Amino acid sequence: MATDGITDFPEGEMQTRRYEALSTEHDILITRVKGPIDAETINSVTRSRFRCIMELDNSKIVSIIVFQKSMKVTADALELFSKLLKSHKDRINKTIFVAYVVPLDVEDRLISCKLFQEIYLRNGIPWQAFEKLEAAQIWANSMLNVPT
Numbered sequence: 001m002a003t004d005g006i007t008d009f010p011e012g013e014m015q016t017r018r019y020e021a022l023s024t025e026h027d028i029l030i031t032r033v034k035g036p037i038d039a040e041t042i043n044s045v046t047r048s049r050f051r052c053i054m055e056l057d058n059s060k061i062v063s064i065i066v067f068q069k070s071m072k073v074t075a076d077a078l079e080l081f082s083k084l085l086k087s088h089k090d091r092i093n094k095t096i097f098v099a100y101v102v103p104l105d106v107e108d109r110l111i112s113c114k115l116f117q118e119i120y121l122r123n124g125i126p127w128q129a130f131e132k133l134e135a136a137q138i139w140a141n142s143m144l145n146v147p148t
Contacts (some may be wrong), residue, residue: 028140029053029063035070035107042077046084053092062097062140066133070107073115082119089123097143099136100129 029052033045045065053061089096098120102109113129120127126143130136 028137028144029056029061030066031063032066032068034068036072036074037070037077037112038074039077039080042073042081042084046081046088050084050088050092053088053094053096056094058094060095060097060144062099062143064099064101064133064136064140066101067103067106067109071102071112072108073112078115078119081116082122085119085123085125089125096125097140098125098127099139100127101131101133101136102129103131 029049031045031049033041035041049063053063100113100116102113117127117129128136128139130139
């Protein structure tokens with residue numbers, strides 16, 4: 001796994017990072033994450049999203065993850081995300097689309113988007129990054145209308 005540009009964070013720096021909200025709006029699962037991102041955050045957010053996806057009756061699910069402050073991610077968090085995504089994808093009998101909303105002021109947005117994009121590509125999950133939530137919602141709605 002490529003981890004160029006990934007470093008561990010100083011002791012205690014990750015203590016306040018947790019996801020803020022998980023909701024469904026018009027058949028779109030929206031998650032808000034304050035970074036930086038450690039393995040505990042990945043574990044919590046990914047497992048919560050998986051449970052929500054499994055509970056939704058739709059055969060197509062669009063998930064939008066909105067990042068706030070930082071997208072800096074530890075190497076162990078990235079490795080865990082890759083493992084969890086593959087495991088969840090193998091157990092979900094639904095078509096999944098994922099959009100990230102990463103405003104220009106989010107720390108490490110370019111490096112982290114590239115790393116996450118590689119993981120989604122490896123797993124065959126359509127993924128797109130946007131600067132604004134409105135653009136991600138337009139894309140999400142268009143994905144819900146794509147025939148499978």
